Amino acid sequence: MLIKGRVWKFGDNIDTDIIIPAKYLAMTDPRSLGEHCMEPISPSFHEKVSAGDIIVSGSNFGCGSSREHAPIAISALGIPLVIAKSFARIFYRNAFNKGLALLEADIADNIDEGEEVEIDLSSGVIRWRDMEVTAKPIPPFMVELINEGGLINYLKKQLEE
Amino acid sequence: MGMTITEKILASHAGKEFVEPGEIIDAQIDLALANDITAPLSLEEFEKVGAQNVFDPDKVVLVMDHFTPNKDILSAENCKKIREFAAGHKITHFYEGGNCGIEHALLPEQGLVVAGDLVIGADSHTCTYGALGAFATGVGSTDLTYGMVKGRIWFKVPESIKFHCYGKWSKWVTGKDLILHIIGMIGVDGALYAAMEFDGEAISALSMDSRFTIANMAIEAGGKNGIFRADGKTEAYMKAHSKKPYRVFESDPDAKYRQVFEVDASKIELNVACPSLPSNVKSARELGGINIDQVIIGSCTNGRIDDLEAAAKILEGNKVSRNTRCIIIPATPKIYRQAMREGFFDVFLDAECVISPPTCGPCLGGHMGILAKGERAVATTNRNFIGRMGHPESEVYLAGPAVAAASAIKGRIAHPEEI
Numbered sequence: 001m002l003i004k005g006r007v008w009k010f011g012d013n014i015d016t017d018i019i020i021p022a023k024y025l026a027m028t029d030p031r032s033l034g035e036h037c038m039e040p041i042s043p044s045f046h047e048k049v050s051a052g053d054i055i056v057s058g059s060n061f062g063c064g065s066s067r068e069h070a071p072i073a074i075s076a077l078g079i080p081l082v083i084a085k086s087f088a089r090i091f092y093r094n095a096f097n098k099g100l101a102l103l104e105a106d107i108a109d110n111i112d113e114g115e116e117v118e119i120d121l122s123s124g125v126i127r128w129r130d131m132e133v134t135a136k137p138i139p140p141f142m143v144e145l146i147n148e149g150g151l152i153n154y155l156k157k158q159l160e161e
Numbered sequence: 162m163g164m165t166i167t168e169k170i171l172a173s174h175a176g177k178e179f180v181e182p183g184e185i186i187d188a189q190i191d192l193a194l195a196n197d198i199t200a201p202l203s204l205e206e207f208e209k210v211g212a213q214n215v216f217d218p219d220k221v222v223l224v225m226d227h228f229t230p231n232k233d234i235l236s237a238e239n240c241k242k243i244r245e246f247a248a249g250h251k252i253t254h255f256y257e258g259g260n261c262g263i264e265h266a267l268l269p270e271q272g273l274v275v276a277g278d279l280v281i282g283a284d285s286h287t288c289t290y291g292a293l294g295a296f297a298t299g300v301g302s303t304d305l306t307y308g309m310v311k312g313r314i315w316f317k318v319p320e321s322i323k324f325h326c327y328g329k330w331s332k333w334v335t336g337k338d339l340i341l342h343i344i345g346m347i348g349v350d351g352a353l354y355a356a357m358e359f360d361g362e363a364i365s366a367l368s369m370d371s372r373f374t375i376a377n378m379a380i381e382a383g384g385k386n387g388i389f390r391a392d393g394k395t396e397a398y399m400k401a402h403s404k405k406p407y408r409v410f411e412s413d414p415d416a417k418y419r420q421v422f423e424v425d426a427s428k429i430e431l432n433v434a435c436p437s438l439p440s441n442v443k444s445a446r447e448l449g450g451i452n453i454d455q456v457i458i459g460s461c462t463n464g465r466i467d468d469l470e471a472a473a474k475i476l477e478g479n480k481v482s483r484n485t486r487c488i489i490i491p492a493t494p495k496i497y498r499q500a501m502r503e504g505f506f507d508v509f510l511d512a513e514c515v516i517s518p519p520t521c522g523p524c525l526g527g528h529m530g531i532l533a534k535g536e537r538a539v540a541t542t543n544r545n546f547i548g549r550m551g552h553p554e555s556e557v558y559l560a561g562p563a564v565a566a567a568s569a570i571k572g573r574i575a576h577p578e579e580i
Contacts, residue, residue, distance in 0.1 A: 013349055013438060017546040022525035025198040026228055026235035028205065040548035060350040060383060064544060065525075066285040068202050068301040089354050089385055090285055094301035141185045141315070155307050156210045 001121040003080055003101075005054040007128075008045075009113045010038075012058035014084075016091065019062065019070040033069050034076030051078025054117060058084065058108050062091025071095040081119060083107060083126065083135065096142055097151045103135035163413025165321040166388050167356035170296040170410055174279045182320040182417075190220075191278040193308040196264055196521075197225040199283035201239045202302035204246055207309065216312030218251045222273060224264040225257040227521045232528040262493025262519040265289035265377060265461035270493055272403025276391040277410060281308050286461050286543065288379045292372035293399065294391030294409060299380060319385045320419040321356040321412075326363035328427035333577050335471070336371030337463055337541065337561035340378040341432040343424070345442030353383035355419060358412065360390060363426035369398045370467035374561075377462045378543050381439040431576060433539070434559035437547045445564045448574040452484070455538040456569040457550075458562055459490025459517070460524045463541035466496050468562040473505040475566035475577050476512040482572030487514040488530045494519065514569070526550045532557075539568040 017040070024036045038045040055074065061084035062070060071094050074082065082095070085106040095102050103119065105126055111117070117128040124135035138146075148154040164172065168180050175186040193216075195203050200223055215221045223243055228236035240257060247255035254273060261267070265286050268274050276294035280287060283305040290297035298316075300308070308314045324343060344351070357379045364372070372389055379387030389395070391409045399407055431445040458464070458472050469491060481487040489509050491497040497519060500506060509516055523530030524542040532538055532551030538558065540550065545557035558574060567575040 015544075015546045017525070017544065017549050021548055022198075022527060025525075026233065026239055028201050028239075040553040060353065063349060063383065064285065064380075064546060066199065066283055066287075066299040066301050068199070068283075068303060072202075086350065086353065088350070088383060090299050090301060090380075093304055097301060097303035139317075141317075151303055151307055152206055152210055155212075155310060159210060159212060159310070 003119045003121060005052045005117060006050070007054055007056050007111055007113055007115050007117055008049060009108060010055060010057040013060045013063055014057055015064035016062060016067050016070045017064055020067065020073040025067060025069055030072050030076035033073040037073040037077055046077055049077050049079065053079055055079055055082040056108050056111055057082065059086045061087050063088035066090045068094045068098060071098040071100040075100045096146065099150060105133050105135035107133050162417065163415035165356065165358060165412040165416040166294065166390060166410045167296055167321055167358065167386060168318060170277060170279055171316060171318055180318045182318050184318045185315060186318060187313055187315050188279060189313050190281055190308050192220050192222060192273060192280040193305055194222045194224065194264060194268065194280065194282035194284065194287060195302070195305055196227050196284055197229060197236065197240050197243060198227045199302050199305065200243045203283060203306045203309065204242060206303050206306040210306070210310065212310045215250050215252070215309045219253045221252050221309050222254040222268065223247050223252055223256070224267060225261055226263050226519070227525065228527050229257070229261065229520055230518065259494060263461045263464055263521055266465055266492035266496065269293060269373070270402055270495055272405060275399050275403050275405045275407035276395060277408030281305060281314055285380045286377050288384065288386045289373050289377040289461060291376035291379065291387040292369065292389055294389055294395055296386055296388065298386045319354055319356045321358050322352055323358045323360065323418045323421045324424055325421060326359065326361040326424045326426050328363055328425045330363065330366065330426050331429070333431055333563040334429055335561045336367055336374040338429050338432045339426070340375045341434050341439070341442045341559065342429050344378065344382045344440045345432070347382055349381060349438055349440045350383040352379065354385055357382065357384040357387045359387065364389065365392055368467055369394055370465040373465065374462055378439070381543060431561065431564050433564060433574060434545055436545050436556040436558065439543070439545060439559060445560065445574060445576045451574045452537065453539050453568055453573060454485060454536040455530065455532060456485060456487040456565050457490065457523055457530055457538060457540040457542060458565050459492060460521065460542040461492065462543040463562055464490055464492030464496065466499050468541060469496065469500045469505050471562040472566040473508040475563060475580055476514065476570065477508045479512055479570045479580060481513045481569045484572040485569055487569035488517055488523065489514050490517040490520065490522065492519055523550055539565050539574060541565050
């Protein structure tokens with residue numbers, strides 16, 4: 001699957017309180033959550049971002065709480081993918097469970113905000129300008145889960161059997 | 162080859178003799194926990210999959226602790242939905258109102274977790290129960306739904322990192338200072354995906370309450386879980402609180418660790434994590450020039466009786482600075498009552514502190530103590546991220562109860578020796 005998008009850059013340790021502040025966690029509606037995505041450090045992010053844009057970040061993206069509202073808020077803005085040097089553990093599982101793709105690659109220092117990137121999700125190859133980087137492969141078990149249509153579909157199938 | 166405690170608990174729940182780091186296992190769970198902000202998403206998924214029942218109504222725990230007493234209409238509606246679900250599915254352990262406390266203080270106190278258990282919770286601080294010698298880790302709402310329905314969940318077996326702690330503790334120093342020291346040393350992703358195992362004579366010397374604090378903040382170093390070997394103190398705690406059978410696991414002498422750190426407890430000072438990462442740790446002595454507007458003593462990290470006692474000792478006969486508000490939040494009704502009986506409430510009220518009902522409230526900027534733009538707080542909580550306790554331009558300094566109480570009196574960050 002090929003994804004093309006414009007880059008929004010964030011730093012290291014982007015925590016879940018930045019991605020979606022806890023004061024909004026009584027909401028479950030994706031659109032409302034998206035309106036507050038990244039609010040503490042970029043209050044108008046939801047207005048500037050366009051569907052199809054991509055987040056590129058440093059290490060430990062998604063650290064902090066287990067709130068699934070975080071990947072939901074990102075997806076609600078039409079962002080299909082986050083590329084980061086590394087991801088916090090709970091966020092990693094949550095994102096895949098919610099259909100937000102993640103790739104581990106250390107490219108934040110070599111790419112500018114607003115640049116166009118092209119990503120081949122199946123091979124993990126990321127291309128921009130004349131640069132090409134291959135992301136760390138998604139663990140085979142996660143790939144299997146994605147191929148099943150995600151954890152909830154996998155569970156649904158089990159319950160139907 | 163030997164195994165660590167974490168590997169042994171995971172193996173026993175996956176029906177295996179042996180597991181090793183990196184292996185994907187399908188493990189049985191002993192408990193699945195959610196709260197008033199994570200359960201609503203979980204219940205949406207529960208409905209979507211068309212599940213009829215939870216795997217065991219005795220093993221699903223729902224705790225209404227974050228935005229309660231309900232802070233607004235949305236929160237009230239979430240709790241209502243969860244309450245109806247709990248009634249419909251005959252959930253034994255539904256906590257709301259007068260029987261409710263902060264989940265990670267409440268569950269051990271209610272005897273719901275014991276050594277050898279495997280617990281998942283839709284809350285990142287679920288790792289707290291590692292203090293009991295259980296494997297406990299935070300998951301998202303969707304994983305929690307899977308666990309609630311199947312009674313099982315998949316895990317990648319984590320590598321383990323050992324923190325061997327020796328030497329004698331200095332006065333006032335608690336588990337909070339140790340875990341802040343460790344996070345400062347390895348960073349907020351220093352234990353990413355790993356199990357953090359704490360042992361040594363200095364750990365044996367710590368109270369259960371201090372151990373809960375340490376395990377609680379494993380996630381702040383990126384850890385999957387924190388874990389302690391159950392010892393005499395753990396067994397005494399479990400016997401006092403639980404009727405559940407428990408199983409004590411020990412790491413083998415030839416167990417493999419990704420890293421082993423030697424930590425000299427005698428060198429650990431009263432620590433403070435400065436904004437805006439728990440790893441930005443300095444000695445309280447270096448920070449005396451920082452004025453503060455608010456102090457919070459509470460949370461799943463430091464809202465237990467030891468913490469309230471330490472605060473009361475310092476606040477006794479003193480008054481909170483006129484420039485500072487001090488909010489005390491006993492973590493559970495039991496702790497609340499004990500603090501009241503032991504006379505701590507008189508001390509707090511005489512010092513002009515506010516005593517709050519048990520709630521996560523201000524820790525995550527929910528309610529009951531939000532910061533305005535430019536305000537600064539010292540809090541015994543676990544996260545000091547940007548805007549965590551209110552306005553994005555407010556600041557949180559993380560400390561143990563002794564520094565928090567001393568700071569409340571002085572209106573600036575203070576060491577208890579100054580009182």
